[in-house]
Amino acid sequence: MIPNGIIQGGDPLSTDPAQSARYGTGGMRELRFERNSEQMSRGAVAATLAPGMPDSGGSQFFICIFDQLPLTGQYTVFARVAEGLNVAQKISQVEADNTVPKQRVAMTKVTIRDKPAAGPEPFATETAEELSKYRAVLETSIGNITFQFFPDKAPNHVRNFLRLAQVGFFDGTAFHRVVIGFVIQGGFLPTRSEPLDINQDRYIRKMAPEFNDIQHDKGTVSLAHGDDPASGDTSFFIVLARTPVLDGKYTAFGKVVEGMEVVVASS
Template structure:
């Protein structure tokens, strides 16, 4: 999350309604005593009853005593509540909790200055003890984290500002941890606190993310210049952008298997790189996992989507998290443009992968760069031509495992440089593609699912690929020469795949 670009710094508006201040609970407040001052927290049990109950219990049990605000980002928030900060290794700070989790209670309260909300991991239902207090309005968090309270005294806001201004080091950890220590968390009755501000009801979200009957919610981000459809009911997040390879948008679905399904979008600048350069970079990053046998590339393929060059990778592997191993399958689609790479990724447990795959594909197909002008819809003939020049050799790619193998590259070169260079070849490919793409996706899927079938297909098509090399003899590229060589190739394949097997079968039959 870029601190300046995506954090909205607005002041909280205090509206005085005489003596009628908003309060959901007339009983309990929590006071966090720190070395820089006290923070008094009013709770919202009507909006987040389980989180309020959990927070009060932990405070009463002394759970927060001695913990520190371990993550401080001025202009955004201060985060605390991790028991690991009582003296554990700093590398573990931010990972600790009470040993259980609390299911999400997302509500409509906006993440304005002074709001207290629950921190969590990628899983929406992973909150435990860690919480954060919003330093400046951060409404991009709305309805994605559970708001359960707010600070309610002038001293609380002054203390918030003091903590937010301390010097921090790596991972936003304060340099002087004693300054930001919670010496004691105290639960008190509201009537015992005399300096409460008279605050109105917290502001609430009135325009939720647009949803449709299609089962998708339209996500738009003008700062990123993108929009796309995300599965309805999935949690949209904008995590902190720590480097160019970290995602800009993450969409987390409900967990059915061992892990949550996740769709992410990562945007990076081209910086003089081509798509092939990026592919090679990624191949090097995955090399160790491939050699160790922890990752298997199922298929890789180049294609064209909406006139943009695309590279698709399907893979599966074993991943470690929290001391446990998970069998995960993922699909990554790199969309190349002159200025940026847009990388969509989808991951899920192997057994559940196909259940949500169509939602990922729909999200990618709906992707739009906002600043791009809307182009006129091309005629059917123009669309076919684009598919001819950019369509994938699906069956062969699935058989050989990658778009980059010599066999697939040879197919593309013959098609694009020889066949499509003539009028007769273009006419032939138009009819052939309509026939080929009617069944090839099904065959390719069967190859990926059945290794034996994959090897059988590879064995069957290898002789045909060899005969296609004859087409490279069309040096002058004339219609007559291409047509003549094409007929020769067809005759050879008819002989190999029909005539010879038929003669063999007849001879065997005559013997018996």
């Protein structure tokens, strides 16, 4: 295993701790290489190969914890992690001696299950009136902050935030930017403490702006973006004081209705 890189398993020799010196050599040279266009990105599952031998696959496999794009096309990617990528990351962080874990991490059981049917996209069908009744409570390390939403002004941004919140995207993220008297900003993907699972990853989308007449007063919640107004996705900011320069340049989609003292304390 490589910390936050890959983890490898499936060697039949690993059922016997006495064979630890030979781990990584069993169950090989049984399958021919099957080239495909699947990217060696986060969550990819591929057949392990002996060095310089593309037709040496077998029972062993490895999981990419984070993107390993230079490996694309060199290994047969045959699956992707649908759930539990955070568990795989924790396994990758087990103390190891020259990539061999010092602590035995065993697969106790492998179950084949039917693929779950794709469910409806969250918050896709609710009316603006229905969306306006939702509140989001941000539980932070110094107290709670509650958002109210304005779907009549920015319906797609409200749906986007509610979807990300429901699938747990914001859990474990941090307020990464604080400008006293201006804004605090959070929801930035690189601040997550755990990798995304497949369900979370599919809801990260670039948002076309929905500029509106909501003023950026104290407590207003808006979507952050780069130079391109259509580059925003997950990161949002809370305004700390009336800031007219933001009006019409960022999409305001909510406001703080409880916990503004927590917002101020964060700054």
